[in-house]
Amino acid sequence: MKKTKLFILLILISISALAQEWNIQHEEPGGNRLRSISMVSENIGYAAGENGKILKTTDGETWNDISLTTPTYIFSVHFTDADTGFIAGSQGMLKKTVDGGLSWIDQEIGTDESLRCVRFLNQNLGFAVGRNGTILKTNDGGANWVNLTNLSFDKHINYVHIIDSDIIYLATDSSLGSDSLRKSTDGGQNWVSLQTNIDNPSPAVHFTDVDNGIIIGPLGRLSRTTDGGNNWQPQNSNTGWDLHSVSFIDKNNGYVTGHLGTIRKTTDGGLNWEVESSGTNNILYSVQMIENSIYAVGTQSVVLKKVSENLSINENSISNKILIYPTITSGKIEVSTSFPQTSSSIKIINLHGKVVQSINLNLAKSKIITLNPTLQNGLYFVRISMNNLMISKKIILNK
Numbered sequence: 001m002k003k004t005k006l007f008i009l010l011i012l013i014s015i016s017a018l019a020q021e022w023n024i025q026h027e028e029p030g031g032n033r034l035r036s037i038s039m040v041s042e043n044i045g046y047a048a049g050e051n052g053k054i055l056k057t058t059d060g061e062t063w064n065d066i067s068l069t070t071p072t073y074i075f076s077v078h079f080t081d082a083d084t085g086f087i088a089g090s091q092g093m094l095k096k097t098v099d100g101g102l103s104w105i106d107q108e109i110g111t112d113e114s115l116r117c118v119r120f121l122n123q124n125l126g127f128a129v130g131r132n133g134t135i136l137k138t139n140d141g142g143a144n145w146v147n148l149t150n151l152s153f154d155k156h157i158n159y160v161h162i163i164d165s166d167i168i169y170l171a172t173d174s175s176l177g178s179d180s181l182r183k184s185t186d187g188g189q190n191w192v193s194l195q196t197n198i199d200n201p202s203p204a205v206h207f208t209d210v211d212n213g214i215i216i217g218p219l220g221r222l223s224r225t226t227d228g229g230n231n232w233q234p235q236n237s238n239t240g241w242d243l244h245s246v247s248f249i250d251k252n253n254g255y256v257t258g259h260l261g262t263i264r265k266t267t268d269g270g271l272n273w274e275v276e277s278s279g280t281n282n283i284l285y286s287v288q289m290i291e292n293s294i295y296a297v298g299t300q301s302v303v304l305k306k307v308s309e310n311l312s313i314n315e316n317s318i319s320n321k322i323l324i325y326p327t328i329t330s331g332k333i334e335v336s337t338s339f340p341q342t343s344s345s346i347k348i349i350n351l352h353g354k355v356v357q358s359i360n361l362n363l364a365k366s367k368i369i370t371l372n373p374t375l376q377n378g379l380y381f382v383r384i385s386m387n388n389l390m391i392s393k394k395i396i397l398n399k
Contacts, residue, residue, distance in 0.1 A: 022263070022278050022296070023352055026055065026063040026303040033283075034297035036076045038085065039290045042353065046101065047286075047297045048077035048087055055303065056101055060293065061354045063303055066101045076117045078126075086142065088115035088128050096142045109136055109145045121162040127188065129157035129170060137188050148188050159204045167210060169229070171202040181205060181215055183229055196232045197223045206246045206254070214270045216243040216256055224270040237264055238273045245296075249289040257284035257296050278304060292383065292392055293353045307353040307381060324382055324393045331373065331399060335384065336366035348372070349381040349392075356380070371397060 032053040039045030043060035052068030054077070068074075072093050079085030083100045087093070092112035095104040113134040120126035128136040128145070133155055135148040156173035163169070170182045170191070180202040182191040196202070198217040207213035213225045215232070220239040223232040237243065241259035248254035256264045261278035278284065284298040296304040322337045335346065346369065348357035357372045363384075375397055383392045 022276070022280075022304045022306045024280060024302060025057075025061060025305050025352070026301060027280075027282075028301040031301035033285065033299045034301055034303070035074065035285045036078075037286045037288050037295050037297045037303075038077045038079045039288050039293075039295055040079050040082050042291045042293045043355065044082045045288075045290075045295065046077050046079055046085060047303060048074040049285075049297075049301070050074070053301060054087070054101060055301070059354060060305070061352055068104065073114075075115065075130075076119075078118050078120055080120050080123050080141075084123070084141075086118045086120070086126070086128075088118040088130070090114045094118065094128055094136075094145075107142055107145060110147060111136075111149075116157065117159045119160050119162055121165065125162070125165060127160045127162060127168065129160045131156045133157060135160075135170075135188060150191065158202065161205050161207060163207055163210055167228075169205050169207065169213070171205040171215060173201040180217070181229065194229045194232070196225075196229075197221075197234045198232075203244050204246050206248055208248045208251045208254075208269075212251055212269060214246050214248070214254065214256075216246050216258075218242045220258075222256065222270070222273070235270055236273065238275055239264060244283070244285045245287045247287045247289045247294075249291075253289070255287050255289060255294055255296075257287040257298075259283050261298075263287075263296065280304065292349070292381065305353050307349065307351065322384060322391055322393075324395065327394065328396045328398055329371070331371050331397070333369050333371070333382065333395060334366055335363065335369060335382075337363055345385040347383045347385075348375070349383060351379060 032050045034047045034049040037047045045057055047055045050073045051071040054067050055063040056066050057063045073090040074087050076088045084098050087095050094107040094109050097104050113131045115128050115130035118128040124141050126138050133149050136145045137148050138145050157170050159171040161169045166187050168184045168188055180198045181194045181196045184191050196215050198215055198221050200218045202217050205215040211228050216222050220237045222235050222237040224235050225232045239262050241262045243256050243258040246256045252269050254266045261280040263276040263278045264273040265276050266273050282298040282300050282302045284296045287296040294306045324335050344363035346359040347355050350356050377397050379396050381392045
């Protein structure tokens with residue numbers, strides 16, 4: 001009996017550790033660099049890079065090639081929904097698609113400066129930025145672009161982060177800390193320089209709200225603000241390699257990626273950073289967190305994915321109100337809740353982040369859920385969504 005319990009415990013520890021690993025979903029040895037990723041949901045997203053390389057997934061697991069026919073260097077991709085998106089790149093290339101990447105429409109922007117980043121706040125408001133201080137803005141989803149480039153702003157711009165219609169940040173290619181980040185509070189008309197303690201070019205900046213933000217740089221440099229960028233405190237990123245991308249899903253949980261497969265994770269808003277093994281030496285240029293998944297892309301067209309049960313929004317407020325048992329099951333689980341009857345969505349997700357079963361029901365008190373009989377033994381995440389709240393729990397299927 002003791003041996004059986006020990007064996008089950010070892011299985012639980014082993015599978016739990018496996019659930020935290022990064023999985024390589026796509027890789028092409030000797031292939032192109034993927035410089036940017038844009039996920040519109042856990043299962044639908046796009047990655048793009050050099051030589052017009054574009055990959056698309058509709059299941060969060062398989063990536064199909066929908067590359068451009070011309071070898072344009074794509075620095076940035078951003079989609080506002082599953083079908084509508086933009087790519088920006090070399091020699092003033094800015095294109096829009098409304099059919100999920102099947103066709104692309106050139107945007108009239110009046111410049112041939114290379115564009116390094118394109119981002120949208122919503123379907124209408126977006127910015128594209130790039131070399132020699134290029135700043136382009138649209139208020140109508142790309143139908144028209146206004147050039148806001150300031151001739152006195154001669155720095156290359158690497159990244160734009162939009163908080164709202166007024167507050168925008170630019171991460172710049174500057175060797176001076178006072179110029180590594182600029183901020184606008186009037187929708188991009190005027191900019192002020194911020195002292196970030198990043199005294200090298202900054203590839204990216206990310207704010208979780210109007211107060212809390214992270215800026216990254218070469219050699220593992222990373223600074224944090226809690227007052228809207230007025231003051232910045234250097235933090236130990238636990239790496240000396242160059243950092244290229246940063247993404248947060250809420251105020252506390254975030255990732256940075258960089259050179260030689262570097263991945264670092266924070267659960268306290270950037271105060272401390274934990275080392276994670278990516279399983280690759282590829283440079284990871286872009287990372288994005290969405291729902292319970294984290295994606296990263298880089299050289300050799302590599303796409304990495306990790307599924308975490310700990311990223312659910314508002315989990316702490318409802319975790320004690322929803323129970324799932326048994327945690328080791330032969331094919332059925334009981335879901336119970338103290339919430340009143342409400343429409344709920346239950347998804348069963350495997351270790352690769354693929355939804356393998358979906359159930360929609362009115363959940364009240366308790367329900368017996370029969371798992372798909374075709375599922376193989378192993379660990380799965382059970383994600384329950386209700387009333388704009390979401391929580392994930394782990395189960396082990398052992399038939």
